[in-house]
Amino acid sequence: MKKVTINSVAGYAGVSKKTVSRVLNNEPNVSDATREKVLKVFKELDYTPNPIARGLAQNRSFIIGCIYDNPSKSYITRVQTGALAACQQNNYNLLIHPCDLRGDALISNIEHLLQSSRLDGLVLTPPFSDFKVLVDFLKSKKIPYARVASAVLEDDSISVRSNDEQGAFEITEHLINLGHKAIAFIKGHPDHSATEQRFKGYRRALSTHGIEFNERLVEEGNFSYHSGVDSARSILDLTPRPTAVFASNDYMAAAVLKLATQRQLKVPDDISIAGFDNAPIARHIWPGLTTIAQPVEEMTQQAVNKLIEHIGDPQEQPYQVTLEARLITRESTAQIK
Amino acid sequence: MKKVTINSVAGYAGVSKKTVSRVLNNEPNVSDATREKVLKVFKELDYTPNPIARGLAQNRSFIIGCIYDNPSKSYITRVQTGALAACQQNNYNLLIHPCDLRGDALISNIEHLLQSSRLDGLVLTPPFSDFKVLVDFLKSKKIPYARVASAVLEDDSISVRSNDEQGAFEITEHLINLGHKAIAFIKGHPDHSATEQRFKGYRRALSTHGIEFNERLVEEGNFSYHSGVDSARSILDLTPRPTAVFASNDYMAAAVLKLATQRQLKVPDDISIAGFDNAPIARHIWPGLTTIAQPVEEMTQQAVNKLIEHIGDPQEQPYQVTLEARLITRESTAQIK
DNA sequence: TCCAACCCTGACACCGGTGTCATAATGTCG
DNA sequence: CGACATTATGACACCGGTGTCAGGGTTGGA
Numbered sequence: 001m002k003k004v005t006i007n008s009v010a011g012y013a014g015v016s017k018k019t020v021s022r023v024l025n026n027e028p029n030v031s032d033a034t035r036e037k038v039l040k041v042f043k044e045l046d047y048t049p050n051p052i053a054r055g056l057a058q059n060r061s062f063i064i065g066c067i068y069d070n071p072s073k074s075y076i077t078r079v080q081t082g083a084l085a086a087c088q089q090n091n092y093n094l095l096i097h098p099c100d101l102r103g104d105a106l107i108s109n110i111e112h113l114l115q116s117s118r119l120d121g122l123v124l125t126p127p128f129s130d131f132k133v134l135v136d137f138l139k140s141k142k143i144p145y146a147r148v149a150s151a152v153l154e155d156d157s158i159s160v161r162s163n164d165e166q167g168a169f170e171i172t173e174h175l176i177n178l179g180h181k182a183i184a185f186i187k188g189h190p191d192h193s194a195t196e197q198r199f200k201g202y203r204r205a206l207s208t209h210g211i212e213f214n215e216r217l218v219e220e221g222n223f224s225y226h227s228g229v230d231s232a233r234s235i236l237d238l239t240p241r242p243t244a245v246f247a248s249n250d251y252m253a254a255a256v257l258k259l260a261t262q263r264q265l266k267v268p269d270d271i272s273i274a275g276f277d278n279a280p281i282a283r284h285i286w287p288g289l290t291t292i293a294q295p296v297e298e299m300t301q302q303a304v305n306k307l308i309e310h311i312g313d314p315q316e317q318p319y320q321v322t323l324e325a326r327l328i329t330r331e332s333t334a335q336i337k
Numbered sequence: 338m339k340k341v342t343i344n345s346v347a348g349y350a351g352v353s354k355k356t357v358s359r360v361l362n363n364e365p366n367v368s369d370a371t372r373e374k375v376l377k378v379f380k381e382l383d384y385t386p387n388p389i390a391r392g393l394a395q396n397r398s399f400i401i402g403c404i405y406d407n408p409s410k411s412y413i414t415r416v417q418t419g420a421l422a423a424c425q426q427n428n429y430n431l432l433i434h435p436c437d438l439r440g441d442a443l444i445s446n447i448e449h450l451l452q453s454s455r456l457d458g459l460v461l462t463p464p465f466s467d468f469k470v471l472v473d474f475l476k477s478k479k480i481p482y483a484r485v486a487s488a489v490l491e492d493d494s495i496s497v498r499s500n501d502e503q504g505a506f507e508i509t510e511h512l513i514n515l516g517h518k519a520i521a522f523i524k525g526h527p528d529h530s531a532t533e534q535r536f537k538g539y540r541r542a543l544s545t546h547g548i549e550f551n552e553r554l555v556e557e558g559n560f561s562y563h564s565g566v567d568s569a570r571s572i573l574d575l576t577p578r579p580t581a582v583f584a585s586n587d588y589m590a591a592a593v594l595k596l597a598t599q600r601q602l603k604v605p606d607d608i609s610i611a612g613f614d615n616a617p618i619a620r621h622i623w624p625g626l627t628t629i630a631q632p633v634e635e636m637t638q639q640a641v642n643k644l645i646e647h648i649g650d651p652q653e654q655p656y657q658v659t660l661e662a663r664l665i666t667r668e669s670t671a672q673i674k
Numbered sequence: 675t676c677c678a679a680c681c682c683t684g685a686c687a688c689c690g691g692t693g694t695c696a697t698a699a700t701g702t703c704g
Numbered sequence: 705c706g707a708c709a710t711t712a713t714g715a716c717a718c719c720g721g722t723g724t725c726a727g728g729g730t731t732g733g734a
Contacts, residue, residue: 352683352684353683353684353685354684355683355684355685355686356682356683356684359682359683365681366680366681366682366683367681367682367683368681368682368683371682371683390689392689393688393689393690393691394688394689395689396689
């Protein structure tokens with residue numbers, strides 16, 4: 001397999017390599033005849049431009065970085081799927097970079113990443129999407145970025161989110177409509193902006209339906225299965241026991257279900273359980289979890305697409321979109337007896 | 338932030354850029370005095386070589402590709418974690434590339450990937466690790482590759498695996514030791530080499546303990562939760578009902594558990610269930626699944642490390658290692674009553 | 675003392691593209 | 705029809721590194 005470079009194409013087509021480059025980049029000022037001649041040679045020689053050489057000349061890498069610090073493997077893969085789809089559409093590559101949110105090392109970690117990989121842009125996924133220190137750093141370095149599932153909107157950035165507050169409202173309302181009044185709530189990780197949003201939706205549903213908010217029904221979790229177990233213990237020990245539990249994600253909801261089952265409680269007859277995210281586990285356990293499905297892939301794909309657009313044309317407008325979340329009812333919630 | 342290039346370093350240190358390059362690459366034939374002078378300037382200017390320029394000159398990308406077609410998100414993230422660890426140690430980047438095993442498009446898909454990304458090497462994860470068509474293709478193109486969790490060993494490649502057959506043997510033996518004799522088995526996806534290995538281990542344990550193999554106790558699955566449901570239905574309908582089920586992975590085992598629970602069967606009192614892989618779900622459900630843990634991260638990290646070594650020095654020896662799998666007992670298996 | 679061998683160093687071409695600018699060819703308008 | 709704008713094209717430097725090779729300086733052995 002001989003290497004096909006821009007020079008061989010140029011020689012074969014009888015034009016200069018600059019003209020070949022023009023055709024490659026769809027630049028104007030190339031006659032139709034020349035353009036077609038070159039395109040034909042592309043096919044004949046099966047030419048693919050070398051992205052590395054391009055990158056060197058244009059000082060770009062055609063690589064987008066995706067950073068995350070998220071315990072949910074299913075969430076991460078969904079993010080990756082969406083990001084990859086967008087990258088492939090645009091001939092970009094995706095670099096994944098897990099890192100710790102905590103610790104002073106973060107900024108220098110990211111700085112090193114940027115220096116050594118020359119990324120063209122960064123996708124921030126929760127909990128980084130709303131992490132001000134990082135966002136400010138990127139802004140000061142003029143590194144393009146896009147935020148996925150952020151709570152706070154900014155005027156001048158790319159941000160695609162789903163409506164966590166509304167989702168939490170709907171699922172709480174669903175429980176209320178089933179007759180539940182004592183609905184426990186398990187919060188997520190305090191570093192995630194979704195945590196506050198979901199809590200807000202829960203409270204709004206209560207107040208909309210005239211149910212008094214009860215501090216004692218709220219537990220602090222951190223999205224991990226393990227934290228769900230701890231919270232579940234406190235909740236199931238309450239007297240009177242709440243008739244329903246809304247956990248801020250499915251892993252914690254699964255933990256509640258596990259503990260309830262261990263204690264011989266029937267779900268949903270004795271207690272209803274709702275989650276959030278529609279993680280695979282929500283349908284892999286019995287009873288299946290009522291939950292909220294977010295379009296994670298779609299969000300990420302849109303964010304990355306816009307990010308790449310922005311890289312190509314920095315004049316591009318900011319982009320702020322909120323997608324809808326959807327209630328999915330399964331067997332874990334039922335009419336109160 | 339001004340750009341720091343090899344030229345600025347050279348000017349600042351009063352040497353030629355070739356000498357700077359020598360220091361960068363730890364080449365011999367640089368006097369200690371010069372080397373230290375240059376290293377000092379590196380620090381002062383905070384210089385990081387441009388990987389793209391390096392790549393162009395050396396015709397490499399410093400990127401490893403990881404291809405997969407695997408429904409288990411937890412498996413994929415574990416693979417990624419291991420691969421990333423190795424990449425970071427060696428200043429490489431990881432490109433992830435999900436693709437369909439099936440279809441004629443595969444080879445051209447991979448070919449396009451290689452052409453457009455100029456990957457330095459490829460990590461093959463199940464089910465690609467034993468996919469002969471692809472391996473042969475890579476060999477013919479002289480693309481370095483490493484195989485993770487392959488069943489078939491070859492003399493001339495890098496391959497890190499774990500002992501699936503032995504793991505299956507041990508977990509089956511565990512069930513036998515608990516008094517079970519009618520042990521149903523759910524096979525995995527036929528394209529995965531692990532499928533056959535695990536089946537072999539199951540049969541070896543039976544024969545070692547003098548239990549006759551019964552064809553009717555074997556169901557065809559494909560590693561997906563859904564296939565587990567179907568298989569579980571057939572198994573639970575058998576009369577007499579088997580006292581134990583060994584599913585080839587945890588998702589299918591979880592499906593058996595779900596169906597059994599739906600049918601009011603007590604696990605493990607009425608029926609024992611065992612899985613494979615130690616996926617997160619194995620401990621997120623109640624009762625927790627007895628399963629086999631494989632060192633997936635470790636396997637992948639070793640494979641990628643060796644792959645990168647091989648890229649740097651193609652004379653490098655082949656590398657074939659088998660790591661041990663480990664039995665983890667949880668609540669889903671118990672002494673037969 | 676002289677020459678070979680070896681160590682250090684830098685000049686220069688090169689990797690495969692893109693940016694700048696000059697120039698030739700063509701079109702437009704008064 | 706001449707002056708000028710516009711389009712099409714190529715020559716050449718450049719991006720930031722590495723490979724090749726030649727040359728000067730040391731060392732050591734005959």
